[in-house]
Amino acid sequence: MDLPLELAVRGLCLLLPIGRTWRLRDARRPRQRAALPDGPHVYAVWHEHLLPAVALFRDRGCVTLASRSRDGELVARVLSPRDLVARGSSSRGGAAGLRRLVRAGRSGRSIVLTPDGPRGPRRSVATGVARVAALTGRPIVPVGFAATHGSRLRTWDRLRVPVPGATVYVSIGRPIAVPASFREDPSCLETIRLAMQRETARAEVIAAETREGRASGTRRACADGARRDPSPLSPLRRRARIRRALERRLRAEWTRTRPRAALRIAARMFALARRTRHALYDAGVLAAAAAPLPIVSVGGVTVGGSGKTPLASSLAGMLRARGVEVAILTRGYEDEVCLHARLRPDVGVYGHRDRWRAARRARADGAAVAVLDDGFQHRRLSRDLELLVLDRDALRRTNGWPLPAGPFREDVERAVRRTDVVVLSGRAPADAGEAAFDHCLIERLRAVAPGVTLASVRFTDGPPAPLNRAARACGGARPAVALTGIMKPNLFFERVGASLDSIRIEHALPDHGLPAADEWTRLLEEAGEEGLVMTPKDAARLAPRIPERIPAWVVPETLVWERGEAEVRARLAELDIS
Secondary structure, eight states, rough: OOOOOOHHHHHHHGGGGGGGGGEEEEEESTSSSSOOOSSSSSEOGGGGGHHHHHHHTTTTTTTEEOSHHHHHHHHHHOTTTEEEEOOOSSSSSHHHHHHHHHHHHHHTTTEEOTTTTTOOOOOOOOOHHHHHHHHHTTTTTEEEESSSEEEEEESSSSSEOOOOOEEEEEEEOBBBOOOOOOOOOOHHHHHHHHHHHHHHHHHHHHHHHHHHHHHOSSSEOOOTTOOOOOOOOOOOHHHHHHHHHHHHHHHHHHTOSSOOOOHHHHHHHHHHHHHHHHHHHHHHHHOOBOOOOOOOEESSSBOOOOOOOHEEEHHHHHHHHHOOEOOOOOOOOOOHHHHHHHHOSSEEEEEOOHHHHHHHHHHTTOOSSEEETSSSTTBOOOSEEEEEEEEEEHHHHHHHOBBTTSBBSSOOOHHHOOSSSEEEEOOSSHHHHHHHHHHHHHHHHHHHHOOOEEEEEEEEEOOOOOOOOHHHHHOOOOEEEEEEEESSSHHHHHHHHHOOTOOOOEEEEETTTTOOOHHHHHHHHHHTTTEEEEOHHHHHHHHHOOTTTTTTOOOEEEEHHHHHHHHHHHHHHSSSSO
């Protein structure tokens, strides 16, 4: 039996303070508080997440639509005075409510809507949310919620009620633009539904991993919430899981302004050891071995993801275009060696931990110059031209601490003083904030090292390219699994998720890592006839392991010079190549 309205309102008002005990966390960065993106948007939330949505959006000056039913009356009477409520629904007062929403949206307020409310069906998307977005010109932002502990009510929407003190993970998706000419397009509504399902599943997976006390590196975005395999882990798989968990925890610490005390102590010891080693080389106590051929070194001050490998390949292409015999020297990781061989089939690639031995072998094979990939800290081998890659993403979004408290291998200013060329790299689309950041960074670099050459590159993604015969036979890329083993898997997942709405599972391997046998078998089963998608570096080491029946795609990456290409070519031309 339904409670009287006044009693229900009082009961809900008593429950709302519990929401202040919930810890709202970002599902993509679990250690950070959930934060709404800048600017007015139309937020889409499932009806079952009303309570955590009120906790997130309350006192934000948002406007929502409450039906003229009993549920709508409850919502209208419990929201704070700062929040505006437009009354109406698809069946009662809908036109008037829509007009109020549009006026509020055009005035600069954000709008929060439940596309499946107030009567369902559960997790369906009605046309109202898209119509509001089209009329206001605001994009739709899908929002998913999941709590570590809570219960469901036996209502049509299976309303979720987190317990006091629970951690509620909030997954905020990419904005979805709706054209002003929208006329109940089913494909547009399906895009919105899939995006909301994906964000809800993302939050549910992180909540489940927190609840189980482990971070496996696999994030399942399937709506049915598939159960985990309860079978015991093999030693290899257990070590891989531990490594992924450590990498993930460290990356979470790298965004904290003040990391944990133990990491800060370890970072200071690491930085001291690095400075001592560089000082010994600068003083001549440690001598660099003379290379048998000119060496062009490409390296960075942060771990992974700065674009050193494609930049080294680009430099090798510049030298090869001049008719010079070129070799590329790497540390020996299988994926890097294979990727260089695919990008530059006319260039010899030598992988070995001892770069001096690799250089001797390259010279014996006829190479006239060598490009050293990831060689900035490898001072044992002398070099004739040094290029330092500075990753904008790491500089802007991390704490600047040395390893392991942060992603930095050494101090940026000290590194700039001993390089010849500084190359700024980035993968995110350029914006006004990045332009201002670049201006300040360039002024700082010119003050630290006035004679250094400055350049800038950007990496852009192309459409997914088929990797095998099964993918070419599909006609179009609709993969179910996104798989990668790079230092910044979240960036790849965000980019591929924005272009492919078919992704249900996101699986992160350790950097340069391979999946265990049972893990790989399960991934192939989950991919099935839909297939999987990965980066070129992943494809270099995983392509031979993919059966022909499983479609596989790779997202190609293109290096585009924004500035300084002519100066870099001139520096290469100055090399004494015999």
